[in-house]
Amino acid sequence: EPEVTQTPSHQVTQMGQEVILRCVPISNHLYFYWYRQILGQKVEFLVSFYNNEISEKSEIFDDQFSVERPDGSNFTLKIRSTKLEDSAMYFCASSGGGRAGSPLHFGNGTRLTVT
Amino acid sequence: SQKIEQNSEALNIQEGKTATLTCNYTNYSPAYLQWYRQDPGRGPVFLLLIRENEKEKRKERLKVTFDTTLKQSLFHITASQPADSATYLCATLPMYSGGGADGLTFGKGTHLIIQP
Numbered sequence: 553e554p555e556v557t558q559t560p561s562h563q564v565t566q567m568g569q570e571v572i573l574r575c576v577p578i579s580n581h582l583y584f585y586w587y588r589q590i591l592g593q594k595v596e597f598l599v600s601f602y603n604n605e606i607s608e609k610s611e612i613f614d615d616q617f618s619v620e621r622p623d624g625s626n627f628t629l630k631i632r633s634t635k636l637e638d639s640a641m642y643f644c645a646s647s648g649g650g651r652a653g654s655p656l657h658f659g660n661g662t663r664l665t666v667t
Numbered sequence: 668s669q670k671i672e673q674n675s676e677a678l679n680i681q682e683g684k685t686a687t688l689t690c691n692y693t694n695y696s697p698a699y700l701q702w703y704r705q706d707p708g709r710g711p712v713f714l715l716l717i718r719e720n721e722k723e724k725r726k727e728r729l730k731v732t733f734d735t736t737l738k739q740s741l742f743h744i745t746a747s748q749p750a751d752s753a754t755y756l757c758a759t760l761p762m763y764s765g766g767g768a769d770g771l772t773f774g775k776g777t778h779l780i781i782q783p
Contacts, residue, residue: 657713
């Protein structure tokens with residue numbers, strides 16, 4: 553069964569550094585998402601992406617964050633200057649869309665640790 | 668904005684019994700609710716979706732109900748097995764929206780433990 557893949561599985565970075573988290577969504581999906589989950593907390597929506605542009609973003613997704621689909625297969629999340637509070641599990645997801653409520657297919661996440 | 672409330676305490680159920688998990692939402696009635704399973708260190712896995720005009724949805728040993736009067740969805744696992752042990756998440760829209768790129772609001776999840 554097709555799956556969403558994320559790399560790296562674990563990223564350690566120093567505060568103030570830039571990080572890029574990478575995702576390969578399911579190939580025929582049209583909608584792409586980033587979510588994050590701070591340890592012990594709920595899964596939180598960051599941003600959705602459709603037709604090569606941001607469709608929706610949450611308050612968490614401030615100017616330090618950006619997303620890009622540089623080619624036909626990758627979807628990236630960049631954090632420009634990481635803070636300690638950015639430490640979390642970051643999940644990429646994709647959906648076929650077409651109808652509201654289409655299930656999200658999540659990757660297994662990148663654990664980001666900011667020191 | 669919409670809030671999703673799930674019992675954050677662990678739910679211990681004996682193998683073979685039916686596990687029932689609760690999801691309450693606080694404001695408007697959403698167009699749909701989704702249920703996901705999450706294992707430690709893994710991404711959520713979609714299980715079931717129920718729309719506002721549906722009372723009940725089934726898939727194998729799983730059943731979901733949607734009561735717009737009570738603002739509640741119940742998630743049942745019948746004939747539970749130790750392999751069903753996981754955290755189960757309820758999710759819906761933060762506002763009434765029919766778009767395809769909806770950013771879901773998740774509950775914190777209920778940790779289910781099925782004891783042999």
